[in-house]
Amino acid sequence: MAAWALVLAAGNAQALQATRFSPQGEVAQVRQVSVRFDAPAVQFGDPKAPAPFSISCSDAAASQGTGRWTSEREWVFDFAQRLPPGVRCTAQPNLSLKSPSGADWKGATSYEFNSGGPFVEQVRPGTWQALDEEQVFVLRLSGPATLDSIRASAWCSMEGLGERIGVRLLEGAQRDELLKALRMDQQAARAPLTIATLACNRRLTPGSKLQLVVGKGLATPSGVVTKVDKRFNFTVRDAFTAELRCERENAQAACLPIRPMTVAFSAPVPYKFASALRLRGPLEVAKPVFDSEEPAASAQGDTLVESVRFAPPFAESTAYTLELPKDFADAAGRPLANAGMFPLPVRTGAMPPLAKFAAAPFGIVERFAEGPNGPALLPITLRKVEPALRVQALGPAPGAAGAQMATLTPQTDADIIAWYRRVQTYDRSEVTRKQARRDARGALPPVLKDGDKNYLQTRMVSLLAGLPGARSIALPQADAADPRPFEVVGVPLSPGFHVLEVASPVLGASLLAPEYGAKRTMYVRTSALVTNLAVHFKLGRENALAWVTSLDKGKVVEGAKVQVSGCDGRLLA
Template identity: 35%
Template sequence: MQGVLSGRRMLGAWVGLLALALGAGAAGNAASAAGSGGPEQPVEIAEFLPQGRVSGVEAVQLRFSGSASAFGDAAAVAPVALDCQGRVPQGQGRWLDDTRWIYVFDTTLPAGVHCAARANPGFRDLAGQPLAADLRYEFNTGAPSVADVRPYSGTTIDEEQVFILRFDAAVDAALVAQQSHCVVQGVGEKIPVRQVSGEYRESLMRAAYLPQPVEADSLALLQCARVLPPEAQVRLEVGPGIRALEQAGSLPGSQKAEIWEYEVRPPFMASLSCQRERAGQPCLPMTPVSVTFSAPVPREALQGISLRAGDQQFEVESDTDGQDFLSYVRFPGPFPANATLTLALLEGLQDDAGRALENSERFPLAFKVAGYPPLAKFASGTFGVIERFAHGRPGAAPQEAAAVPVTLRHVEADLTARGMASPPGRVSNLRSVDDAQVLG
């Protein structure tokens, strides 16, 4: 009886354990079912552009890992809010599709702008979930830099050159001048830079072939505070520490100087040149005489230039008719052989920058003209040929004049031509009959 009871008790215990297990399984299934029917996980931002230090920013773009907005819903809320500091243009955001959102600025962001993107509290994805509250993306356009400069680096400048700098953002030109200086070869100190008044800006811009910028404050006109010595090597150094107007306070100024190198033009001088048989000899009488200036000279100032041989005056000729400034003039010739010519310039002659002629004490300048030399010499050295067509080339249009109206010179007066008579040759026929005659 006790064995039967014990068996029944064990059976009841097993039944109880089975019921407990079944109850636990049912509870687990219920919990699992409840979990599967709960709220979905929110979608995440898979890509955000731009980030960090960038330039030329026109738009902000982000892409979600899945559908985040109803496609085609024009009233859909922006997922992020942009907070920008600096001179920021207006813009507008929109959804491109159910996973991509973009914010487009009306114009490209200038330098000196800092932007931060945070989750928009009013945004909910398709499952009704917000973005993470600590979401944050940042980017900035850095400090301003020079986008264009006149004159170009490596060119020749004058002693009081004005440098035109166009920045990629609005700047305070006076502060730019304070952060800049000139370095001149042979001068043991940095030369300060001063700002040039805006009243000269339009004329200087036209002279440099530069259009007026959209942002007027992006220009800075600078000039070395000291007249530069001729032919000196010069460096213009701008920065560091250049900041944009209204630049974000969290952004530092430019970190290093921008440098351009130049060479100051030589002093204003005049020089005479002509063709010679060899160095140190007088000028050839049939070739032009040229006067070259190291800087442009007003055309009217050259009307007083003259070239004379005694009472005979030679006309000046220029290949640049119509120009207001000239760098050379030419006297075409020909000139009297073995004569002395005198070149005179206008007294007080100045170049386009108002500089006086550095070597004015050399003028009036007297120089010699040689005799007519042979243009083709022979071994005897007693005669030469100078021109084939004494009256111009046949068929030339227009008719060309000869440089010198003779063909031969330095020919002996008693030179005669001798004819040489030679007897006519004898013609005969050779008829060979064997190999020996042919080989012989």
């Protein structure tokens, strides 16, 4: 008995078994069969090594392919084409297979798998595209599906609607025209049941979220059914609207008369409609302008625009009316959803206050531009600011009110470089509060309720107020009743590098948020170099040449001293 047990044990040890067979059961998109054995099944590289399995499918043409040994333990079978939906396959083992060691086959008598039901491979339009209110979907399926199963398994789900929306299939000429436009007509002619054209059974709500579901039950003509849902998420395009946009001093102010007015459309509009808009005022009627050239008359119906612009300037404090042409519609023929707002009244405000240096954050002023005996002047444009632009070295004088101007004249190269960089930094719209605490003079503006705790506007902080060494410069004063509607004033400067800053409560009241308080002040700054000298520099391989000429005459300046400093201000040469 013991001897017989040893013989049986030895026989079991020599049995050849498949430890892995893939695929099994329902698997979509089958392209390959793979088998792995627990021991060497063949001599690897033997061209006469037999196949361990024979594979047969319900679709004989689909089961065509080739098998090969990838190692002494693994065999694969590659189908000539991916199995279409609804195909059932069986793999029968080759029981005559013996391993090189003489082991016989042992294990399952067969393996089965199928490619499952059809599924959606592609949907058009893509999920990234906005949908039309009457959108038609084109579905490319992995295999043929019956029309009845499509009707039964596909449905729409719309945001805010607590019920499923059924679908309707497009057929006949409407389907043919759509597929031809998408260049899918030839594919549909070869395999009509692989292309589905359908739409939701109700008009879609603009701006809503939509989900197209191709659910369980999608079936092949042979009856193989899909067992999982496939969902596609979309957004329906917004309603067609027109909106007038303009720049304002603040949210409550009227439109700035010196800035363009723009009419933006939520969807493309034919050029012929957009060009017919008019902005009607008491004395003139403005036509829209376009960035591109006007298309030919024959092409105006095909040219689409998304906005139009009315060019400034406009009359101050004047009422205008924006008028639309009759039958105004977008490229899809949709009328305006907000058509009741038109004709739209719009009003311009007064010219806003302005203080602007001719060059910022840096400029060069020729010393003798006004003549050999004239002062060097840095132009600053003023409009509707304080009549008295008083200059203070360390802040406002007792009892004085109005715009202040301070100037600083650094002397050393290190100071000049540091101030040049600082003014460049504060020419940006924002800086960190940490940096402003290092550079600014005086208290920083408060953090608003919804404001940024880490950044502040550079126009709200002063770099010169209260700074030792800052001095004042007198400007021509306007009459007390003169609102300075518009003028250019020359700021007299001595030779050298200057940092200038204007402080204006009028600018602050107009351009800064009211939440910053009634005494909010806005600062405008620049830097300037007043000189009559120009330095020329020629760098060679072994040495360099520098010479100086005058700006007024262009002649070489004899005996000029040239000093070269590094970015940190240290003397180099």
